[in-house]
Amino acid sequence: MISQGSANMVNTGEINGSSNLMDFLDEPFPDVGTYEDFHTIDWLREKSRDTDRHRKITSKSKESLWEFVKGLLDAWSGWVVMLLIGLLAGTLAGVIDLAVDWMTDLKEGVCLSGFWYSHEQCCWTSNETTFDDRDKCPKWQKWSELLVNQSESPSAYILNYFLYIMWALTFAFLAVSLVRVFAPYACGSGIPEIKTILSGFIIRGYLGKWTLLIKTVTLVLVVSSGLSLGKEGPLVHVACCCGNFFSSLFSKYSKNEGKRREVLSAAAAAGVSVAFGAPIGGVLFSLEEVSYYFPLKTLWRSFFAALVAAFTLRSINPFGNSRLVLFYVEYHTPWYMAELFPFILLGVFGGLWGTLFIRCNIAWCRRRKTTSLGKYPVLEVIAVTAITAIIAYPNPYTRRSTSELISELFNDCGALESSQLCDYINDPNMTRPVDDIPDRLAGAGVYTAMWQLALALIFKIFITIFTFGMKIPSGLFIPSIAVGAIAGRIVGVGVEQLAYHHHDWIIFRNWCRPGADCVTPGLYAMVGAAACLGGVTRMTVSLVVIMFELTGGLEYIVPLMAAAVTSKWVADAFGKEGIYEAHIHLNGYPFLDAKDEFTHRTLATDVMRPRRGEPSLSVLTQDSMTVEDVETLIKDTDYNGFPVVVSKDSERLIGFAQRRELIIAIKNARQRQDGVVSNSIIYFTEDPPELPANSPHPLKLRRILNLSPFTVTDHTPMETVVDIFRKLGLRQCLVTRSGRLLGIITKKDVLRHMAQMANQDPESIMFN
DSSP states (O other): OOOHHHHHHHHHHHHHSTTTOOBTTSSOOTTTTOOOTTOBOOHHHHHHHHHHHHHHHHHHTTTOHHHHHHHHHHHHHHHHHHHHHHHHHHHHHHHHHHHHHHHHHHTTEEESSOTTSOHHHHHHTOTTOOSTTTTOOTTEEEHHHHHTSOSSSHHHHHHHHHHHHHHHHHHHHHHHHHHHHHOGGGOBOSHHHHHHHHTTBOOTTTTSHHHHHHHHHHHHHHHHTTOSOBSHHHHHHHHHHHHHHHHTTSHHHHTOHHHHHHHHHHHHHHHHHHHHTOHHHHHHHIIIIIOSOOOHHHHHHHHHHHHHHHHHHHHHOTTSSSOSOSSOOOOSSOOOGGGHHHHHHHHHHHHHHHHHHHHHHHHHHHHHHHSGGGGOHHHHHHHHHHHHHHHHTTSHHHHSOHHHHHHHHHSSSGGGGGGTTTGGGGOTTOOSOGGGHHHHHHSHHHHHHHHHHHHHHHHHHHHHHHHTTSSSBOBSHHHHHHHHHHHHHHHHHHHHHHHHHTTTSHHHHTTOOTTOOOOOHHHHHHHHHHHHHHHHHOOOHHHHHHHHHHHOOGGGHHHHHHHHHHHHHHHHTTOSOOHHHHHHHHHTOOOOOTTOOOOOOOBHHHHSBSOTTSOOOOOEESSSEEHHHHHHHHHHOOOSEEEEESOTTTOBEEEEEEHHHHHHHHHHHHHHOTTOOTTOEEEOSSSOOOOOTTSOOOEEOGGGEESSOOEEETTSBHHHHHHHHHHHTOSEEEEEETTEEEEEEEHHHHHHHHHHHTTOOGGGOOOO
């Protein structure tokens, strides 16, 4: 008869044998190390895994020539991904630009020489086109001319008006239907979700191939419908979808969520690059606005991706002017120091507009989420489109596409030729004497144009609040720029009028001679655009760079900087949240913004769980729980993971085990080993525990155990804990005292505590 000690020795020897050692994670298994939907990645683990992978490749590269070549391919795979992202993002942006131009003009007429030509392209091919009437040619006909052979009669106007509305409704209906049926994630701007994903959150399907296809198609439809939205923000989402697709082709990125996010940061830069023709601004936008983790390597690769994307777009030449910038300007007069005062006033307006827009839009979106209005997205889109088309058509400044309006407002008087403000511009050789300029400045057309622009401004402010956030792709860059450009143009014309009528005032005396055209209204439009965009998004450095790349106005950086800084100061006085952060909080995404300051004097013990009166913390022991015990614990709780302690009596911390990996490991063990049963002991130590002779084989799960979980003491200030969560991207942090486990702090706990300290609603935080 074998003694108990001998039996234990025999059992231990069998377990340590190669045939019976049940460590099922010695080899990689599918899904181990992956994350569930709507959960946060472990940045530290992803970084460690990539370091181990790189060390393994480096060591193998010395073994043979083939391994050396594989190492080179792995090193260059990042640049290959950047190249592919730039090529695809630039191509899609060019196709979208061309399609939008054609479909926007389709609402008003058609080209007889080829229905696929836009208005401008149609007249390019016509020999009858003249410089003075370059927008009119026999080959382009309005719908009234084509259908009833009338162009100027009231009935023709009504017919064109009706068809304009019908085309807009058709485009909007197709867009919202495609999004609702095929890709719900294709709606919105996408930037709030991109920011959240780059911070480590998992939203499966948001960057999928189907989302990419539907968003590209519907983006053309919604912009062509005339709604107050832009394609620039959604292009960031499109580019990130491209980045996610190409990442899946390389195991270096597909198997590491941290490395994948480096690619997505670069893809976001490429998206802004093709949206505005601003590659440098795109890199800075990704760094300042959307990226959570942005190492130096990502900076170089972002620049390369933005460069390739911009070059691809330039090769397609969608604007037909051989320029990359969207709104090229060429001013002939400098700006003067006295003009800084109206520039700063425009900055104040931009900050106030940003605050008003954010509060009103968030209130409307919250109402949409909490009432029955959200159940009828198609009806909402149709209603807003109908209102937009009905009001926009009579006003020449709202009828045209928003990008065309902005381009003309930025130009040096070219935008307002039809309003008699700049009638001397019609003389291409500029042969009219300077004495004719007062006729332009004092003409009745000034006041007519100002009224039309003022109505357009009020309309854009009002309708954009209700448009942004609907269940269609909707960007905010272009509507914000349009609001600022209209306001800036009005201010610029006002200053121009003052300079003409009161040129003897001391502020005009040194730089405005009588009868001279010394003020550039287009510059004011450009400054106002920067101010309003900054007020809404809270961008500063990247905004200024994007604006001067967007317009080519390099010498006007100082006015742009003054307006952008003033806009941010004014907007921050009413709240530091930009529109994207506001939508992140509205949707309940777990996002720790680096811009938020935490100055409250609370400690880790005030935030950790369990609190007083709550059940004790759910933990695993290192060698005394069975498979059934662990499965029951998993079934009865919904925690992301469990601390592992020596025993429930000592509670000395050993490590941390993730819930998902426990489930997968046990499942694989049951499938591949008959010896694992419900009463098999699970152990996390190197050596198995001593067991009776007839006991079932134990299950070793040390490989899934994180032996170095991040810990703080119970007296650590929460200000430090918040910084740790931000800078290290933690999912959870364990609280100890003298090595003994006291509790746990998750990212959700941190967000809830910050919301409570800021007197906000803590229940808005939805996910772990």
